[in-house]
Every structure is written in C-alpha cells, then in structure tokens.
Amino acid sequence: MDKRRINGPEISVKPIEKKSTQPKNNKDDGIRKNNRSVDNIRPIFIKPNVIKKANGSAYYEAENIKIICGVYGPRSSKRSMVSDEGTIYCEFKFAPFSCNKRCGYIRNAQEREYSLIIQQAFLPAIRLNLYPKSSIDIYVTVLENDGTTACLAAAITCISIALTDAGIQMYDLVAAASATCIKGNICLDPDASEENDTNSKFMLSYMPSLKQVTHVLCTGKMEAEQSIEAIGICIDACNSIKTVMDHCLINSH
Amino acid sequence: MPGETIRADKRTSSQIRPISSVLSSLNRADGSASFSFGNSSVLCSVYGPQEVKIKDELLDRATIDVNITPQIGIGSTTEKNMERIVREAFSDVIISSLHPRTSISITVQITQDDGSIISTIINAVSLALIDAGIPLHSTLLSVTCAILNGEIILDPTNEEMKDASSIHVFAFSNTSNDIVSSESTGVFTEEEYFKCSDICKLAVSSVLKFVHTAIERKLQKEQKN
Amino acid sequence: MAEVSNKDSFVLDANTFAKLHPKEFYRKFLTNNIRPDGRLLKKFRKTSINLNSIKSAEGSCVLKMGKTSVVCGIKAEVAEPRVDDPRKGYIVPNVELSPICSSLFKPGPPGELAQSISERIDKLFKQCKIIDLDKLCISEKNAVWVLYVDVICISYDGNIFDAALFSIISALKNLKLPEVTFIEEEGKVEASEEKTISLELLSTPLSATYVVFDKKYILADPNEEEENLSSTSLTFIYNEQHKLCGISKLGGIPLSKELIQDCTESAIERTDNLRQLLDSTMKNL
Numbered sequence A: 001m002d003k004r005r006i007n008g009p010e011i012s013v014k015p016i017e018k019k020s021t022q023p024k025n026n027k028d029d030g031i032r033k034n035n036r037s038v039d040n041i042r043p044i045f046i047k048p049n050v051i052k053k054a055n056g057s058a059y060y061e062a063e064n065i066k067i068i069c070g071v072y073g074p075r076s077s078k079r080s081m082v083s084d085e086g087t088i089y090c091e092f093k094f095a096p097f098s099c100n101k102r103c104g105y106i107r108n109a110q111e112r113e114y115s116l117i118i119q120q121a122f123l124p125a126i127r128l129n130l131y132p133k134s135s136i137d138i139y140v141t142v143l144e145n146d147g148t149t150a151c152l153a154a155a156i157t158c159i160s161i162a163l164t165d166a167g168i169q170m171y172d173l174v175a176a177a178s179a180t181c182i183k184g185n186i187c188l189d190p191d192a193s194e195e196n197d198t199n200s201k202f203m204l205s206y207m208p209s210l211k212q213v214t215h216v217l218c219t220g221k222m223e224a225e226q227s228i229e230a231i232g233i234c235i236d237a238c239n240s241i242k243t244v245m246d247h248c249l250i251n252s253h
Numbered sequence B: 001m002p003g004e005t006i007r008a009d010k011r012t013s014s015q016i017r018p019i020s021s022v023l024s025s026l027n028r029a030d031g032s033a034s035f036s037f038g039n040s041s042v043l044c045s046v047y048g049p050q051e052v053k054i055k056d057e058l059l060d061r062a063t064i065d066v067n068i069t070p071q072i073g074i075g076s077t078t079e080k081n082m083e084r085i086v087r088e089a090f091s092d093v094i095i096s097s098l099h100p101r102t103s104i105s106i107t108v109q110i111t112q113d114d115g116s117i118i119s120t121i122i123n124a125v126s127l128a129l130i131d132a133g134i135p136l137h138s139t140l141l142s143v144t145c146a147i148l149n150g151e152i153i154l155d156p157t158n159e160e161m162k163d164a165s166s167i168h169v170f171a172f173s174n175t176s177n178d179i180v181s182s183e184s185t186g187v188f189t190e191e192e193y194f195k196c197s198d199i200c201k202l203a204v205s206s207v208l209k210f211v212h213t214a215i216e217r218k219l220q221k222e223q224k225n
Numbered sequence C: 001m002a003e004v005s006n007k008d009s010f011v012l013d014a015n016t017f018a019k020l021h022p023k024e025f026y027r028k029f030l031t032n033n034i035r036p037d038g039r040l041l042k043k044f045r046k047t048s049i050n051l052n053s054i055k056s057a058e059g060s061c062v063l064k065m066g067k068t069s070v071v072c073g074i075k076a077e078v079a080e081p082r083v084d085d086p087r088k089g090y091i092v093p094n095v096e097l098s099p100i101c102s103s104l105f106k107p108g109p110p111g112e113l114a115q116s117i118s119e120r121i122d123k124l125f126k127q128c129k130i131i132d133l134d135k136l137c138i139s140e141k142n143a144v145w146v147l148y149v150d151v152i153c154i155s156y157d158g159n160i161f162d163a164a165l166f167s168i169i170s171a172l173k174n175l176k177l178p179e180v181t182f183i184e185e186e187g188k189v190e191a192s193e194e195k196t197i198s199l200e201l202l203s204t205p206l207s208a209t210y211v212v213f214d215k216k217y218i219l220a221d222p223n224e225e226e227e228n229l230s231s232t233s234l235t236f237i238y239n240e241q242h243k244l245c246g247i248s249k250l251g252g253i254p255l256s257k258e259l260i261q262d263c264t265e266s267a268i269e270r271t272d273n274l275r276q277l278l279d280s281t282m283k284n285l
Helices: A109-122 A148-166 A192-197 A224-252 B077-091 B117-132 B158-163 B190-224 C014-020 C022-030 C112-128 C160-173 C224-229 C257-283
Strands: A045-048 A056-062 A065-075 A087-094 A135-144 A175-182 A185-188 A201-207 A212-219 B019-023 B031-037 B040-050 B063-069 B103-112 B140-148 B151-154 B166-173 B179-188 C047-051 C059-065 C068-079 C090-096 C137-139 C143-155 C176-183 C188-198 C206-213 C217-220 C232-238 C244-250
Touching: A045 A148, A045 A224, A056 A148, A065 A148, A087 A109, A087 A148, A109 A135, A109 A148, A109 A212, A135 A148, A135 C143, A148 A175, A148 A192, A148 A201, A148 A224, A175 A192, A175 A224, A185 A224, A201 A224, A212 A224, B019 B117, B019 B190, B031 B117, B040 B117, B063 B077, B077 B103, B077 B117, B077 B179, B077 C112, B077 C244, B103 B117, B117 B140, B117 B166, B117 B190, B140 B158, B140 B179, B140 B190, B151 B190, B166 B190, B179 B190, B179 C112, B190 C244, B190 C257, C014 C022, C022 C224, C047 C160, C047 C257, C059 C160, C068 C160, C090 C112, C090 C160, C112 C160, C112 C244, C137 C176, C143 C160, C143 C176, C160 C206, C160 C232, C160 C257, C206 C224, C206 C257, C217 C257, C232 C257
Parallel strands: A087 A135, B063 B103, C090 C143
Antiparallel strands: A045 A056, A056 A065, A065 A135, A175 A185, A175 A201, A201 A212, B019 B031, B031 B040, B040 B103, B140 B151, B140 B166, B166 B179, B179 C244, C047 C059, C059 C068, C068 C143, C137 C143, C176 C188, C206 C217, C206 C232, C232 C244
C-alpha cells in the first residue's frame, strides 16, 4: 500500500489474450515479421526543445516508440560537491502505461540498470572536466515501448540531441543502434514481438565522427562471429542515424 | 425554528454540535490546543518561530510547515490534501514577514473523526497559534455544511456526509466579511454555494464568541498564578 | 571622501527588472489590463489535445496548455471486486510530477502538490459519478476491471490541475476495452485481441483555475511565475449541465462574493470551450 498515491486493489492482472486463429500476413520466406528487411530501422523523428523548464530536451518518435528526455545542468548537487570533474546522473523510467504489461511507479531493477548503461555510454562523450562540482541530470521517460533494447538505443540517441540543446560541451554526438539474432541473421531495431521470440539482445553506442564505440551491450545466446558481425552492422546503422540527428539539429535552429 | 427537520442526533439543521477546547495542554510545545465539534476532536501543537532547515529557508518570511496524522495509521494522500489547504489558508493569516528565516511547525493529531474534520483542524490550529503567541492578522475559524436531500445542514457527522449531495467547508476571519478559504465537493449550484457561505458565516461568529471566552478564561487563569 | 556621482536615473533592462522585482514588473502590466505574456487577464492559454497516440495504453491523451504538457494513459487490468460491492470496478487516478518537468520536483516519491492533486481528482470521481462503476463488472463477485489512470507531467508551466483533469476526461472518453469472458473453471479472464468496447461517461466535469494577484487582479490560467507571485488560487469545476462539481479556494486572501461570481461566468465559458474542443477532436479521429 503506497501511502503517497491513490491505491487500487492489491492484486490485479492483465487478461489473457486469446490467440488469434489466423496467422498474421507474412512473406513465406520472410525472416522478420511485418515484411521488414534485415537491416531496416524504423523511421525516426526527433524534435528538440520541448520542455520549457529544462536546460535541454528532446522528443523521439519511431513508429511505436515514443520517448521524451529532459536535461538539467550543469547544476550543483549533493553528489557532485566534491569532485574535480562533473558527474552524470541519469534516471530512466518507463511510464506506467508504456508497456504491454503495466509498470509500477518505482524504478525496478531493469530501469536502474538502463540508467547506469546510459551513464556509461555518455561518460566518454561529455567534456566533464569543464564542469567541476556540477552534475548533469538526465531524465528519460518512455511514453510508449515497442522493444526494450530498441527503446534503450532510442533513449541514447534522444539524450544526445537533448544534451546539444542544453549546450553541454561534448566530444561528439552518441548514436545507438539495437539488434537481435533471428534465424541466424542479425536484424536491426527489433520490435517487441521480435524481442519476445528471440533471446539475444545487442545494443551498441557509437560516436560517429570520432569513429569510437562508447558502449556495447550483448545479452543472451549469440555466437562469437555473430556478435562481431553485429558490431559492424550496428556501426553502419549508427552512421545513418547520425544523418538523421544532424538533419534534426540543423533544421531546429 | 418551525419547519426544520430534526436530525438523527436531535439537532436542527442550523445547529452545530457542542464545542469544547483545551488550551496549553502540552507543556513542551510553544502552543497547543485541542478543539472538538461534538465527537470530532483534534489536538494541535505549534512550535515556532524556531530554527529552519537550510533547504526550506525563506529569506523574507517564516516557513510554515503542517503535518496532519489521522486517527489510525500513517497519513495518506487525504491528509496531504488537508495539509495543503491548512498551510495555504494560514500562510496569509500568520504575519510571517516578522520572522524571516525561521520555521513555524504545526502538528495536528486527529483523535476522533466524526465529520467536519477539516473545520475542526482549522479551528484547533487557530487556537494553538494564539496560544503560542505567533503574530496573526486575524482569527481564522471554520465551519462545514452539507446539502442533504435539498436541505442545508450545519456541521454534519460522518453518516450525514456519506449521503450528502455536496459538502462545503468555509473559513472566515473576524476582520472581513469575505470568504477566506473554501473547499466544496459534490454537485451543487452557485445559489446553493452562496447560501451555504452565508449560513456558515453566521455559525463562525458563534464559534468566534466561544474562542474569545476560552482565551479570556485562560488569561484569567494565568493571571491568578 | 570620494564624491558621490550624480544621481542619474538607474535604468534596468526589462529582463533584469523582471528578475529583481517580479511583483513590480507584473504590476506595471496589470495596471494596463494585460499580462507580460500578452494575454488579457481572463484569457486562457491555447489548449490542444491529441488522442489515442499511445497504442500500448487502452486510452490516452497528450495535452498542451500553453507550455504545460501532460500525457495521460489508461491501462486496464482485472481484479477481484470488494466484498461489500461485488459489482463495482475501480478507477485509480494518479498524477506524477517528476523531475523531468521542472527542477522544482525532486526525484523520489510524490511530493505534496502531486498527492494533493491526485487526492482531489480521486474525490471528484468518488463524489460526482463520472463513470458508472457497475459497467466495469466482468463477472459478479469474481472479476471486475481496474482502470489505472496515470497522468505524467512532461513540462510544468503552472495550472497542472486543469491540465490533469482535462487529459483524464479526454482519455476516458476514448477508452477502448477488449471484450472479455470469465472462465469459471480456471478462474481466469480471457480477452479478445480487438479493443472495441468504449465506456460512456455519465458526466464530464472540467475545471478552470484563477489566481489572485495583489488582492485585486484575477488572472485566469496562471503560468508558473504567476502562481509563485500569488498566494491565493480559485478553481471551479463545472459539468456539462453548468452545475458545479467543486470549488476550491486555496490561500488566505479574502474574496468577495462579487469577485467569485465574476469568475463563474468565465469558468462556464472556458469549460464549454474545452468540451467543444474534445468533441471536435474526437470527430476528426
């Protein structure tokens, strides 16, 4: 019983979904559902400066993924009072209505893990030595979730735009791409149904101009050669995401 | 009055329950008061002006902090809403600019809840502030009324509030004829609202007389000692 | 002793003056019957809504009121009903004011403002019969719908109560539940894939908020600066029959009946406009 919120019944569950008798239309030899090609990334729309009070913010949308990110900083905080370099603090949260199954209000272990991943992905990119005793606070809320690894990659891309909007100095933008292994093929940008079918998840964060990888996340069962292949494929994907980010930043000013 | 219905506890619709209050019952607090409307009773203590935490410090006035604890258990969102109502109402009544960078801490414990609890709390807080000697612009007092079956009844009990079509809490001060604070829920019209406000204003003036006698009696007792 | 320079008039530019003396800055505008953001005193900010944009939720609404934006999403789950009311479903509203919308809010559990708004909306639902909770019954004594209504504030620029309430009513009007059957033997509820059942709203209460500046100026739809400069706010909640569903006057400045009466006309007009906006947006879906 959370005393600080209005409470419903103690236990509530999602109703069981009746399996539809008709299978969804799919090409007979199609590897992926919905007739997507192996290297297809869902079309991205990013808009900066959407939150009035934040120093920088961005809204990211790609079909059924909707993410909003706010950056506050550099500002002082208890955490960063005794440090030569700035600190990054990130809070990643799924909105309660964003996933298929309702998420709670308190950040669970997965959200905390993702917050740390985002911190690690941006540590090499932000010029923290220019912001001593300050903290850069990044808050990400996922409004609609269609593939958790894809959401994480989208969040990293979105945060780069928000940091630029906030005027935080960086060595380079960080783009991120996600992939999974379906039937032996590396497929980019998996959605929720594809994620449920496989158990391998791959995400890569990359600084395109400096050609440096900042973070790699690989979980689940994946052959060694496949993961190396995935790195190459994701780097190419990040380069194309970079053009979208550049386009967005140029058009917004 | 002829034609008025008699309620379950033998009151007429324009009668408030018997009021009682005790001042300075807590000897550690700077000021304390308990107040009750019949079976609804509340105990309030005031500490202040006292030292304030740096994060809550206001440079030009005192920080007012209200905490309401229910009869059973810990406070929930209902108590938080009441805290907000009480804090905002008293922030203009307390002359907080006389004590900048201090804190005035008001703690309320609901000892029994039988309807009209917000009014009971506001009245107890007023008395406790007077007891503590905190400078006030005026005395803020409150009375609740409800509309039940089309009739306006004063100081409803919990039973009456359950069936009421609307509940109105009004707070008035002795220096002005206008509404100082108001919280109304239910479905009602504007005419009903203003009629309720007039009826509550009359009731508040009788509560005010009681408050005056209570404080006079306390001062006399203090002079004797 | 050094000579004191001639007292030339000390001129400040507008932004600096606004930061140093915010109340004076506002007074200079209000004496000419206009506010610094260009609005007339009783003018509400431009409001726009976007319905059903979040597919993972059973009903959703994205609302912008000036620079205040909120997203409301409704998730429906199944639970056992209360023992004393075996047919009634649940509606659980909650408003979340997180650090993303403003630096005023600290991370962690909801603060006083969020709790107060959630409580007021919950009380409004309990006392004003907005939805017939019996319609949420799936199988008496066994299963009922629970509607979790979550409002997330994305950008905070004042008047969060009006925004939250309007987004909740819009999302509820567009709620689409799947058809469900209760399987007795297993004690489970099965739902079809398509979401087709919508809920009828018995009434649509909407609100209009005003603040009182300097004891005499009434400003409609305050933004954050105006909220900070005023100590008293006044909220009216009207339903479609122009009956009041709630009045909330927070703060200690006494207001006369005439002033309150004056606001009610403007509040009725505003809530009717909001209802028209919702109807026209729904028609265009």
